Amino acid sequence: MNVYDAIYTRRDIREFRPDPVPHEVLLRMLDAAHHAPSVGFMQPWSFVLVRDLEVRKRVRESFLRENALAAQRYEGERRTLYEKLTLEGILTSALNLCVTCDRTRGGAVLGRNSIPEMDLFSTCLAVQNLWLAGRAEGVGVGWLSIVDPGKLAQLLAIPEGVVPVAYLCVGYPREFAAEPMLQTSGWRERLPLRELVFSERYGEPEHDLFDATKPSESATSLRSKDGK
Amino acid sequence: MNVYDAIYTRRDIREFRPDPVPHEVLLRMLDAAHHAPSVGFMQPWSFVLVRDLEVRKRVRESFLRENALAAQRYEGERRTLYEKLTLEGILTSALNLCVTCDRTRGGAVLGRNSIPEMDLFSTCLAVQNLWLAGRAEGVGVGWLSIVDPGKLAQLLAIPEGVVPVAYLCVGYPREFAAEPMLQTSGWRERLPLRELVFSERYGEPEHDLFDATKPSESATSLRSKDGK
Numbered sequence: 493m494n495v496y497d498a499i500y501t502r503r504d505i506r507e508f509r510p511d512p513v514p515h516e517v518l519l520r521m522l523d524a525a526h527h528a529p530s531v532g533f534m535q536p537w538s539f540v541l542v543r544d545l546e547v548r549k550r551v552r553e554s555f556l557r558e559n560a561l562a563a564q565r566y567e568g569e570r571r572t573l574y575e576k577l578t579l580e581g582i583l584t585s586a587l588n589l590c591v592t593c594d595r596t597r598g599g600a601v602l603g604r605n606s607i608p609e610m611d612l613f614s615t616c617l618a619v620q621n622l623w624l625a626g627r628a629e630g631v632g633v634g635w636l637s638i639v640d641p642g643k644l645a646q647l648l649a650i651p652e653g654v655v656p657v658a659y660l661c662v663g664y665p666r667e668f669a670a671e672p673m674l675q676t677s678g679w680r681e682r683l684p685l686r687e688l689v690f691s692e693r694y695g696e697p698e699h700d701l702f703d704a705t706k707p708s709e710s711a712t713s714l715r716s717k718d719g720k
Numbered sequence: 721m722n723v724y725d726a727i728y729t730r731r732d733i734r735e736f737r738p739d740p741v742p743h744e745v746l747l748r749m750l751d752a753a754h755h756a757p758s759v760g761f762m763q764p765w766s767f768v769l770v771r772d773l774e775v776r777k778r779v780r781e782s783f784l785r786e787n788a789l790a791a792q793r794y795e796g797e798r799r800t801l802y803e804k805l806t807l808e809g810i811l812t813s814a815l816n817l818c819v820t821c822d823r824t825r826g827g828a829v830l831g832r833n834s835i836p837e838m839d840l841f842s843t844c845l846a847v848q849n850l851w852l853a854g855r856a857e858g859v860g861v862g863w864l865s866i867v868d869p870g871k872l873a874q875l876l877a878i879p880e881g882v883v884p885v886a887y888l889c890v891g892y893p894r895e896f897a898a899e900p901m902l903q904t905s906g907w908r909e910r911l912p913l914r915e916l917v918f919s920e921r922y923g924e925p926e927h928d929l930f931d932a933t934k935p936s937e938s939a940t941s942l943r944s945k946d947g948k
């Protein structure tokens with residue numbers, strides 16, 4: 493699959509079909525993750541495959557607790573909408589996958605002197621590689637962020653100094669929807685790209701890039717031509 | 721370009737050709753970044769395009785200061801090797817691009833209750849989208865991590881509450897090398913994927929995935945068949 497097609501049709505998946513993910517497919521996704529850039533070639537990531545339903549039920553209990561707290565931040569219609577959203581596929585996905593970051597790996601890592609979080613950032617780049625490789629394979633990925641990281645560390649025996657950066661639900665999706673679920677459900681709109689691009693200084697509008705590009709050639713129009 | 725080809729041939733670029741990046745190419749890269757997943761559809765990223773050579777020289781001064789400090793962490797042959805490495809292309813790239821994260825955007829963000837860093841992580845996913853889109857366009861990206869983020873914030877007028885997550889050098893590269901520069905220079909080796917994949921608990925080897933896949937089908941072999 494073309495890079496741009498993977499990027500534009502990738503979704504955060506919470507509804508899965510029960511089919512298992514073949515070993516060779518999962519291996520290609522993990523190898524793609526492993527070929528992400530990392531600060532000083534540190535490769536701080538590890539991947540814990542979680543298939544055991546008992547463990548996953550414990551993870552889901554943590555989700556339910558955290559989600560009950562999160563729901564309290566909203567009121568009225570917003571609260572009603574929040575409670576209708578499907579926010580996880582922990583048990584229905586083929587497997588769960590925790591991507592960790594070993595903050596001590598490799599000693600004095602080149603390029604990590606000024607920004608110590610570079611190892612966590614590198615781990616996120618690996619997650620996106622895996623996500624896009626999954627999309628190309630027809631495999632869906634959902635990032636579960638409503639969970640207690642301390643609980644995850646306990647359930648998966650993650651040692652001190654290693655951070656569970658991403659807890660992912662992985663499997664064949666019911667569908668790859670045309671737009672993000674939070675958009676179609678009316679939770680939040682996509683921001684116009686033009687408002688996010690600045691020239692030289694934060695907050696200074698960038699004109700050249702957008703004005704030089706004819707409307708018919710704008711990235712959004714390019715996409716709609718494909719029906720995406 | 722195929723997703724896997726982009727993933728496997730992407731490099732951290734520090735040596736650039738002087739050619740400018742056309743507006744429509746840069747716009748496609750930025751739009752790819754903007755279509756990354758984000759916690760609660762927060763889209764916390766902004767993109768500051770830095771073309772001004774005077775500003776870039778100030779950024780490079782920060783690099784030189786931070787790099788002098790970083791070099792002191794190594795001794796003997798390691799130090800000699802460190803000092804030979806090309807670690808930035810701030811002035812030789814077509815432009816610099818700072819990807820920021822507005823930690824206050826969007827109020828009570830869905831899914832960011834339990835892990836507040838999810839906004840920073842989302843911003844990293846956008847960086848990887850941009851990096852891969854760039855690879856598909858033949859455009860190289862190098863992440864400058866040896867720089868003082870406070871200095872960046874000052875030079876680019878980045879306000880309180882907004883984090884300069886990634887400072888990127890962007891342009892057409894001298895080459896996309898076959899392997900990472902830190903590997904070919906002998907700085908560090910790629911870790912075997914098998915040692916990074918665990919089953920159910922951190923540190924527990926995963927056998928099924930690797931044993932079920934015949935050596936000729938392993939991800940690494942698949943790659944070498946393509947000569948990559």
